[in-house]
Amino acid sequence: MSRAALLVLADGRFPAGGHAHSGGAEAAVKAGRITSAASLEDFCRGRLHTAGLVAGALAAAAALGVEPRELDAAADARTPSPALRGAARRLGRQLMRAARASWPSAELDALAGEFPKGAHQPVVLGVAARAAGLGPADAAYCAAYESVSGPATATVRLLSLDPFDATGVLARLAPELDRVADAAVEAARRVLDEGVDALPAASGPVLEIGAEWHAAWPVRLFAS
Amino acid sequence: MHLDHTHHGPAAVSADAHRPDGTRRALRIGLGGPVGSGKTATVAALCRALRDELSLAVVTNDIYTREDAEFLLREAVLPPERITAVETGACPHTAIRDDISANLEAVEDLEDEVGPLDLILVESGGDNLTATFSKGLVDAQIFVIDVAGGDDIPRKGGPGVTTADLLVVNKTDLAPYVGSDLARMAADAKAQRAELPVVFQSLRAEPGVTDVAAWVRGRLTAWAA
Ligand SMILES: Nc1nc2c(ncn2[C@@H]2O[C@H](COP(=O)(O)OP(=O)(O)OP(=O)(O)O)[C@@H](O)[C@H]2O)c(=O)[nH]1
Ligand SMILES: [Mg+2]
Numbered sequence: 184m185s186r187a188a189l190l191v192l193a194d195g196r197f198p199a200g201g202h203a204h205s206g207g208a209e210a211a212v213k214a215g216r217i218t219s220a221a222s223l224e225d226f227c228r229g230r231l232h233t234a235g236l237v238a239g240a241l242a243a244a245a246a247l248g249v250e251p252r253e254l255d256a257a258a259d260a261r262t263p264s265p266a267l268r269g270a271a272r273r274l275g276r277q278l279m280r281a282a283r284a285s286w287p288s289a290e291l292d293a294l295a296g297e298f299p300k301g302a303h304q305p306v307v308l309g310v311a312a313r314a315a316g317l318g319p320a321d322a323a324y325c326a327a328y329e330s331v332s333g334p335a336t337a338t339v340r341l342l343s344l345d346p347f348d349a350t351g352v353l354a355r356l357a358p359e360l361d362r363v364a365d366a367a368v369e370a371a372r373r374v375l376d377e378g379v380d381a382l383p384a385a386s387g388p389v390l391e392i393g394a395e396w397h398a399a400w401p402v403r404l405f406a407s
Numbered sequence: 408m409h410l411d412h413t414h415h416g417p418a419a420v421s422a423d424a425h426r427p428d429g430t431r432r433a434l435r436i437g438l439g440g441p442v443g444s445g446k447t448a449t450v451a452a453l454c455r456a457l458r459d460e461l462s463l464a465v466v467t468n469d470i471y472t473r474e475d476a477e478f479l480l481r482e483a484v485l486p487p488e489r490i491t492a493v494e495t496g497a498c499p500h501t502a503i504r505d506d507i508s509a510n511l512e513a514v515e516d517l518e519d520e521v522g523p524l525d526l527i528l529v530e531s532g533g534d535n536l537t538a539t540f541s542k543g544l545v546d547a548q549i550f551v552i553d554v555a556g557g558d559d560i561p562r563k564g565g566p567g568v569t570t571a572d573l574l575v576v577n578k579t580d581l582a583p584y585v586g587s588d589l590a591r592m593a594a595d596a597k598a599q600r601a602e603l604p605v606v607f608q609s610l611r612a613e614p615g616v617t618d619v620a621a622w623v624r625g626r627l628t629a630w631a632a
Contacts, residue, residue, distance in 0.1 A: 198506035203496030277508035340497045404471045406494035406509075 188315040191285065192308075193325045195332060200277030204270060205337030205405035206230065206330065210393035212341045220348035223338050227331040227356060231363055233387040235330030237261050238305040239367030240382050242326035243319035244374045245309020251294050251302060257379040258303035264391040266398035268303075270407035276301030282311035290314060323367040327360050337405055426518065433464070433524035434630040435514060436623065437503065437540035439567055440551035442533030445577035445610060447475045449551055450528050452616035453623060454484035461525040461627070464489040464517040466510060468502050470532040488521050499532030500539075507544040514544075526627060536565035547626050549619070553578040558587035561595035569599050573606065573622050580609040 191197065207230065211217045217226050241254050262268045279301065283291045291314050294302060301307075305326045312322035335349045366383070373381035394407060426432045438446045450465055457463060463485060467475040469492060476492035479485065491513045495502040502510055514527050529545055531538060540548045550571035552560050555578055561568055568574060574596055582589050589607060596605045606618045 196505065198508055200506060200508045202498055202501050202506055203494055203509060205496070273509075273512075276512060280508050280511065337496070402472050403494075404497040406496060 185316060186321075188286070189312075189317055189321045189325070192312060192315060192317070192321075193328060195336065197281060199281040200274050201329065201333055202336075203406045204274065204333060205341070205407065206234075206333035207390045207393050207397075207407075208334035208337040209341060209403060209405045210397040211334075212338065213397075214393065216389075217334075217338055217342070220344060220352055223335060223344065223349065224352045224355065227334055227352060228359065229387055230334060230390065231327060231331050231356060231359060233385040234390060235327045236363050236367055236383050236385050238308075238326040238330055239323035239364055240370040240374075241303065241305035242309040242312065242322035243368045243371035244379070244382065245306045246312045246317065246319040246322035247309075247371055247375060248313065249371070249374050249379070251306050251310060252297065253379050254306045254309075254382075255298070255302045257382050258306060261382070261384050261386060262303075262391075263386065264394045266394045266407065267391060270394070271303045271305075272298075272301035273406075274301070274304040275307040278304055278307045278311065282307065282314060286311065286314040286316075288314035319368050319371050320364060323364040323371070324360070327363045327367065331356055331360070341404065430523065431631075433462075433514070433518060433522070433527045434547075434627055435527045435529060435545045436626065437529045437531060437545035437548040438551055439503065439531040439534065439538050439540060439548060439571070440575075441535065441553075441556055444533070444551045444553040444556060445575075446530050446533065446551045447478055448610050449549075449575065449577065449608075449616060449619060450475075450530050451479060451482050451484045452610055453528060453620055454479070456616055456620040457526070457623065458485060462523060464491070464514075464521060464524050464527045466491050466493060466513045466517070466527060466529045468493045468495050468499055468510065468530060468532045470495060470497065470499050475530060475532075489517065491517055495532055499534045500537070503529070503531045503538065503540045503544060505541075507541050510544050526623070536560070536563065536567050539566045539570065546630065547572040549573045549575055551575045551577055554582045554587040554589065554592070555585045558589075558592050559595075561592050561599060564599045568596070571603070572626075573604050573619070574600060575619060576605065576607045578609060578611075579607050580611045 217223050279295050294310050309322045335353055338344050339346050339349045370383050469475050473492045476490050479490050493509045493513050518524055548571050550567040
């Protein structure tokens with residue numbers, strides 16, 4: 184196993200489709216909830232402890248070898264918004280392509296065969312981490328970090344926010360990211376004994392509602 | 408490494424000339440170029456010129472709307488199921504060059520759902536002179552500029568003008584009104600591109616898209632050979 188594979192998987196330029204998604208930031212900007220670096224930080228903190236924690240636990244469980252089909256159903260159950268479920272599957276499909284090209288593996292092939300239109304992105308991320316020789320903590324870190332780096336990058340484009348301020352937000356969230364990743368891995372380990380009901384089910388209702396609102400706009404910069 | 412010969416499921420990679428079932432996939436041609444140069448108009452004209460002889464589909468990459476796809480639908484150049492719009496997250500060049508996954512899914516879904524296809528045209532959102540398509544997404548690319556964007560564009564060069572498989576200088580009908588010197592544009596393009604072809608066209612007058620359509624037919628012949 185190569186620890187450096189984590190850098191490849193977590194790189195914002197890993198070609199897995201994330202650049203076209205704002206992680207809810209476009210809706211939050213339009214609604215006036217993100218207007219500055221400070222409100223971006225609040226938004227990211229909320230997302231990290233809800234969607235980020237769930238994604239981290241799903242990814243860690245998949246990296247531990249929990250049955251992807253069960254995890255995918257658990258992800259559906261934890262994602263009320265149909266628009267967000269659709270976005271998660273599209274991103275999962277895109278990640279699948281990049282992961283199979285990067286770390287060819289029978290498990291990834293099997294997952295692609297079972298979900299030709301895409302499984303939830305964190306599930307694919309966990310299986311990809313496994314294929315790359317990485318562990319559950321690595322997968323959880325990737326998923327949790329993506330839950331905040333996506334909105335931060337999108338906000339730089341949407342508000343012309345100073346990119347140094349946006350990066351500062353991410354750096355300040357790092358200690359919380361550590362705690363979320365730890366909690367995610369702990370939950371994932373419990374899944375091995377207790378099943379997928381042990382996964383966290385935190386959710387941000389405004390994120391879900393915002394995603395439905397955003398999906399109905401005729402004109403938008405980001406896909407979600 | 409091509410796992411698909413041994414495993415089932417969709418293809419792992421993109422640029423393979425064959426689909427998972429072993430058949431040859433459609434030729435993919437990208438159309439890029441600055442905003443408003445006539446990419447969608449060229450796509451529409453190509454569809455009208457080729458749709459009776461070929462099985463065609465189109466992928467559009469609008470920057471923040473579905474205007475291009477909706478224009479093609481309104482003009483009824485192809486049945487709606489043959490036109491797909493990809494969302495690009497404020498960065499059209501990323502979607503055609505650095506992270507082509509959404510576009511690859513669009514072309515593969517078109518082949519699965521309305522195939523077999525001979526040709527898929529992929530229109531980029533209007534961008535700058537450096538935007539080019541990845542070889543993982545398209546087999547050949549057309550860069551469309553127009554005479555109204557300034558007759559110094561061929562001289563300025565840039566990856567699109569210099570390296571595209573075909574350079575189209577569109578809206579020649581406007582040259583007298585905007586004071587563009589077509590001879591100078593042709594000479595500059597020749598200097599930048601050496602042997603690579605250049606077509607000057609106006610879609611407002613005969614023969615319209617004829618030369619570009621002939622070039623596309625030539626690429627198809629080479630692809631099928
Ligand atoms: N006069 C003239 N107008 C043209 C010609 N070709 C296209 N146009 C017009 O130029 C405008 C822009 O054309 P489009 O085809 O939408 O340009 P585009 O490159 O697809 O634009 P974006 O996708 O927004 O970057 C439209 O109003 C077209 O009707 C031409 O040959 N001559
Ligand atoms: Mg267009």
